[in-house]
Amino acid sequence: MVEQDPRFAPERISRDLDWNLLRTFVVLASSYSVTDAAGKLRLTQPSVSAALKKLEDTVGRKLIDRSPGRFALTEAGQLLHREAVEIHGSVLRLSTLLRELTDDVQGHVRIAVASHVVCPLFDRALTRFHADHPRASVSIAVLPSAEAVTEVAAKRASFAICLVRDRKPKLEYRRLYREYFGLFCGPPHPLFGRAGLTIEDLAGHSSVSFETDQLHDVLTPITMLRAQAQMGERITGVSSHLEEVRRMIVTGLGIGPLPVHVAARDVQDGVLWQVPPLDDLPAIDVHVVWNPQTVRNRAENLLLEDLLAAIETTPIDERTYR
Structure with missing residues (x-):
């Protein structure tokens, strides 16, 4: 029978682990250095270094590789960080839950x-x-x-x-719901207001889009739609916010994708113009x-x-x- 290393005994770790050390470690994991973490925590650099060493001694594993020019979580550090983030979130919620024990x-x-x-x-x-x-x-x-x-x-x-x-x-x-994306352009664009457009008319035009509009990401169908229109790889603007993608389309930076039901009011008001394809649009959940x-x-x-x-x-x- 293989004896368990006493350093990793669950009873010892649960008894000796200081929850404040986990909070410090969560901040360390998202920092560039011990000094950076100390600034975020409003502590001195030596106290943060001491906290890290104490946590590493408690769990019996090196958690952060601090070799010259490197500051990164070890495999053990990545594992602990995943659990520590959840624990830290639960602790933060305790005071809120207790405070809300009222009839209303x-x-x-x-x-x-x-x-x-x-x-x-x-x-x-x-x-x-x-x-x-x-x-x-x-x-x-x-x-x-x-x-x-x-x-x-x-x-x-x-x-x-x-x-x-x-x-x-x-x-x-x-x-929750399903929406369909179409391609749109704004008043400064040469295709704005033109009836009878075909998808071939989009070839070569620059585009704007979402940061997730790329193969193997959540908006892959939009990537395929732009490829179908042969708009090329030149993207003149990107954002993770729909409002900013809309702004870039309206101001003429390029043709871009928007949910059809979201853009409907702007189309009605003459701010946006939908371009082909108009059928078989990609669905996003x-x-x-x-x-x-x-x-x-x-x-x-x-x-x-x-x-x-x-x-x-x-x-x-x-x-x-x-």
């Missing part, structure tokens, strides 16, 4: 949302939530989809509404993402449960925006 629902809901979310189903859920629980509050952080998912995984967001590329096994996903391991307050639970119930009782055809 007055908790706070933090939602991470991709910038292009235009969804009446979600809007109605917010309306019901505020009407039923006026003392509760909501904040909406507009983030790139990948960052929105990271916020949920770290338990810093109640849930996210975003595009999904790779599904993380610890998170839950539910399709937007999901609700949540972390089942997060201990949510009552407000978070009520809003999330209501939104999921609305999804379950609304056919996908009614959640598809063309």
Whole structure:
């Protein structure tokens, strides 16, 4: 029988581990150096170095490679960081949960949302939530989809509404709605206002797009659409925010993709012009993402449960925006 190394005994680590060390380590993992982390923590460099050494002694592993010209997590450090982020998020939520032990629902809901979310189903859920629980509050952080998912995984967001590329096994996903992307140009563009255009007319024109518009990313269908139009590889502007992609299209930087239902008002107002193809447009699904391991307050639970119930009782055809 192989004897267990006493350095790695779960009982010893759980007994000796200082939670403040984990907080320091979470900051270290996102820093460029010990000095950088010390500045973020408002501590001295020697105290942060001592905290790191104590944590490494406790877990019996080197966590950060600090060789000359290098400051990076070791394999053990990467593993600990994944767990520490979740633990840190849970600890931060404890005071909030305890403070909200009242008869009225007055908790706070933090939602991470991709910038292009235009969804009446979600809007109605917010309306019901505020009407039923006026003392509760909501904040909406507009983030790139990948960052929105990271916020949920770290338990810093109640849930996210975003595009999904790779599904993380610890998170839950539910399709909220489906939207279709078309290509548009603005008034300064030579194709603006021209009727009878064909897809061949787009060849050679520059384009603007989203940062995730590339092969093997969440907007791969948009990449294929631009390739079909033979617009070339010259992208004159990119952003992770729909509002800024729209701005670049409207100001004539290039032809760019937008959800058709989001651009409809601008087309009606003469600010945008849709160019071919007009049929068989690529469909993109937007999901609700949540972390089942997060201990949510009552407000978070009520809003999330209501939104999921609305999804379950609304056919996908009614959640598809063309």
